Amino acid sequence: MIPAKGSQAHPEPWKEELRRAFTHVDDLLRFLEIDPDCAGDLTLAARDFAVRVPRGFAELMRKGDRGDPLLLQVLPSAQEVSPLAEGDEDPVGDAAAAQGAGVLKKYRGRALLLATSACAVNCRYCFRRHFPYRQLSLRHDIIDEMVATLRRDPNLREVILSGGDPLMLDDDQLEEILSRLREVTQLRRLRLHTRLPVVLPERVTPRLGRLLRHTSLLSIIVVQVNHPNELGSAAREALRALREQGSTLLNQSVLLRGVNDDPEILTALSESLIHAHVIPYYLHQLDPVRGGTHFAVSDRRAREIANRLRADLPGYLIPRLVREIPGAASKQPLC
Ligand SMILES: *Cc1c(COP(=O)(O)O)cnc(C)c1O
Numbered sequence: 404m405i406p407a408k409g410s411q412a413h414p415e416p417w418k419e420e421l422r423r424a425f426t427h428v429d430d431l432l433r434f435l436e437i438d439p440d441c442a443g444d445l446t447l448a449a450r451d452f453a454v455r456v457p458r459g460f461a462e463l464m465r466k467g468d469r470g471d472p473l474l475l476q477v478l479p480s481a482q483e484v485s486p487l488a489e490g491d492e493d494p495v496g497d498a499a500a501a502q503g504a505g506v507l508k509k510y511r512g513r514a515l516l517l518a519t520s521a522c523a524v525n526c527r528y529c530f531r532r533h534f535p536y537r538q539l540s541l542r543h544d545i546i547d548e549m550v551a552t553l554r555r556d557p558n559l560r561e562v563i564l565s566g567g568d569p570l571m572l573d574d575d576q577l578e579e580i581l582s583r584l585r586e587v588t589q590l591r592r593l594r595l596h597t598r599l600p601v602v603l604p605e606r607v608t609p610r611l612g613r614l615l616r617h618t619s620l621l622s623i624i625v626v627q628v629n630h631p632n633e634l635g636s637a638a639r640e641a642l643r644a645l646r647e648q649g650s651t652l653l654n655q656s657v658l659l660r661g662v663n664d665d666p667e668i669l670t671a672l673s674e675s676l677i678h679a680h681v682i683p684y685y686l687h688q689l690d691p692v693r694g695g696t697h698f699a700v701s702d703r704r705a706r707e708i709a710n711r712l713r714a715d716l717p718g719y720l721i722p723r724l725v726r727e728i729p730g731a732a733s734k735q736p737l738c
């Protein structure tokens with residue numbers, strides 16, 4: 404493993420925040436002043452996929468509201484473990500796209516690195532909830548193998564750090580990866596797929612900014628915000644810092660029943676995003692992961708919502724409605 408230097412003596416604030424995250428449904432519900440009534444079922448679902456909710460994210464939820472759109476994204480539900488639960492363990496064909504340790508190659512010019520298995524928040528609809536992450540760790544020999552795999556593709560222009568959440572790596576670890584990526588000489592762009600600037604804004608340290616500014620690669624940060632309430636003042640501040648150090652900021656949302664399947668919410672989201680210097684990129688139809696299908700929205704309704712957004716917003720605020728189809732050459736537009 405790449406050692407995380409100096410973290411014992413003075414834990415960085417973001418690591419402290421991570422340590423303080425809610426990991427028990429009961430604690431989270433108590434904090435939100437909600438009666439933890441059917442906790443039995445919830446516990447079962449939580450055993451299948453652990454609960455993890457940073458305090459700062461929980462503070463953005465409405466007290467006493469079980470239907471809060473941020474809470475719904477993270478609260479286990481009995482439907483996850485129902486014997487009738489539909490869906491797949493690997494709905495996007497990641498196993499077939501794996502190319503050596505931690506590298507997924509699906510689309511021309513781009514390779515996705517599964518940099519870590521960890522996330523700061525566990526989203527109940529996550530399509531990676533069954534991914535065999537335990538096989539991944541960031542040992543030097545694995546980085547060697549990743550770099551060797553990337554060097555073999557002369558058309559490669561962009562590396563996407565994903566996971567899990569790549570910003571769960573600390574700055575020492577990221578620095579090592581960025582420095583090793585210099586060996587991939589055909590590479591032009593670095594993309595980070597991360598929820599941390601929003602759910603754990605403390606992670607946006609000045610050193611992270613410097614690391615991104617000093618790489619020779621163009622840096623693009625794709626966050627995931629599903630509802631405008633997620634953009635609290637700390638998140639907006641973190642996004643501004645990332646923007647100021649020169650990254651292009653994009654957002655992808657997942658269309659989620661009961662959370663954001665409403666043109667007015669998505670219009671408000673696009674408006675809030677652009678004022679946080681983030682351009683809406685994708686609106687994903689949910690990948691049918693087992694345990695997550697109760698969030699699914701029909702294609703008919705999804706298109707209806709997308710059409711409303713087109714009528715109500717300038718072109719640059721309209722995310723592309725897409726779905727991932729295993730084996731396809733790109734994400735597939737729905738309209
Ligand atoms: C989604 C995805 C990408 C990026 O696709 P874009 O359309 O460029 O955003 C790249 N690699 C993999 C494996 C993906 O799943």
Ligand code: SF4
Pocket residue numbers: 521522523524525526529530531566567568598
């Ligand atoms: S990979 Fe993304 S969607 Fe999945 S749990 Fe982590 S932050 Fe949430």
